[in-house]
Amino acid sequence: MASASGCKVQRTFRGLQASRPAVARPSSRPGALCITAAVVEPGSTVLVAGATGGVGQLLTAKLLERGYKVRALSRSADKVRQQFGDAPGLSAAIADLRDPASLPAVLEGVDAVCCCTGTTAFPSKRWDGGNNPEQTDFVSVRNLVAACPKSLKRFTLTTSAGVERSSQFPFFILNAFGVLKYKRMGEQELERSGLPYVILRPSRLTDGPYTSYDVNTLLKATSGSRQDVQLSLKDELVGEASRIAVAEAIVQSLLLDFAEGHKYAIGSTQGEGPGQDPAKWAALFHGVRAPAGVA
Numbered sequence: 105m106a107s108a109s110g111c112k113v114q115r116t117f118r119g120l121q122a123s124r125p126a127v128a129r130p131s132s133r134p135g136a137l138c139i140t141a142a143v144v145e146p147g148s149t150v151l152v153a154g155a156t157g158g159v160g161q162l163l164t165a166k167l168l169e170r171g172y173k174v175r176a177l178s179r180s181a182d183k184v185r186q187q188f189g190d191a192p193g194l195s196a197a198i199a200d201l202r203d204p205a206s207l208p209a210v211l212e213g214v215d216a217v218c219c220c221t222g223t224t225a226f227p228s229k230r231w232d233g234g235n236n237p238e239q240t241d242f243v244s245v246r247n248l249v250a251a252c253p254k255s256l257k258r259f260t261l262t263t264s265a266g267v268e269r270s271s272q273f274p275f276f277i278l279n280a281f282g283v284l285k286y287k288r289m290g291e292q293e294l295e296r297s298g299l300p301y302v303i304l305r306p307s308r309l310t311d312g313p314y315t316s317y318d319v320n321t322l323l324k325a326t327s328g329s330r331q332d333v334q335l336s337l338k339d340e341l342v343g344e345a346s347r348i349a350v351a352e353a354i355v356q357s358l359l360l361d362f363a364e365g366h367k368y369a370i371g372s373t374q375g376e377g378p379g380q381d382p383a384k385w386a387a388l389f390h391g392v393r394a395p396a397g398v399a
């Protein structure tokens with residue numbers, strides 16, 4: 105488990121000026137990071153599936169702010185318009201992930217896909233039309249993965265804490281209708297696909313969804329005194345995760361080549377945290393996978 109604060113590798117970045125986002129990767133020198141180029145650079149086109157949802161709305165706003173072009177995937181053109189208006193860099197991608205035929209058109213030319221779709225764990229209005237966990241967390245993810253171009257630079261999937269603990273308390277309660285089982289099956293589709301992936305598994309989500317419908321207001325959202333971030337390569341975290349931190353982690357992981365092929369549990373705790381600093385996030389992601397004894 106790693107916390108953002110106090111990591112020695114942050115020092116590596118002091119005074120660094122780069123014309124494009126500098127990112128860090130492990131070096132053969134213990135405790136050092138090499139500077140390299142971003143995996144998915146600003147200016148690239150990112151499809152955000154679930155862009156109108158709690159994590160997705162923050163992610164969309166953050167990506168636009170950092171200079172990415174965002175294709176906001178939703179089943180509703182009205183929802184995209186209401187939430188983001190005519191924000192520069194944004195286009196709507198209207199599709200239902202359960203319908204594979206609707207996907208090739210929205211995926212054409214995308215550099216990266218970030219999927220943060222979901223539904224309720226228990227029966228609700230949101231299951232209308234059969235949009236239940238099996239369809240949303242498994243079938244839809246399988247369809248999206250299968251439709252991605254092989255040239256894709258990154259597929260980031262947001263699932264949940266507990267996907268590997270679905271028979272344990274308290275997760276077996278949440279899993280009564282299979283949400284964790286189907287999320288894990290969605291992960292496995294991505295793992296098997298050969299696409300370059302990162303999976304984030306947040307704890308119970310806080311902060312949002314927001315109903316203030318514009319990008320600038322979304323960017324002002326804050327998680328107060330709980331801005332520190334925990335990552336773990338094991339499905340072991342308990343507690344909560346701020347949607348703001350999860351969205352920021354997705355944006356930052358687009359820059360990091362060494363995050364590829366990993367599943368990160370993510371949680372929020374009391375403290376200052378990495379904010380939007382790429383060096384601190386690189387150190388955080390690097391620290392979580394550093395072998396014991398390496399700073």
Ligand SMILES: NC(=O)c1ccc[n+]([C@@H]2O[C@H](COP(=O)([O-])OP(=O)(O)OC[C@H]3O[C@@H](n4cnc5c(N)ncnc54)[C@H](OP(=O)(O)O)[C@@H]3O)[C@@H](O)[C@H]2O)c1
Pocket residue numbers: 153154155156157158159160177178179180183199200201202220221222223235240244262263264265306307308309310313347
């Ligand atoms: N709530 C928690 O405490 C918690 C904890 C851990 C993990 N998670 C997971 O974290 C992720 C983000 O959660 P959130 O609460 O921020 O999201 P959310 O507000 O529930 O948003 C989910 C989005 O999924 C989209 N969606 C649903 N079915 C779809 C379909 N068939 N085709 C296309 N899009 C579809 C919806 O978009 P449209 O309606 O616009 O189509 C919606 O905006 C989800 O996977 C969630 O399960 C949640």
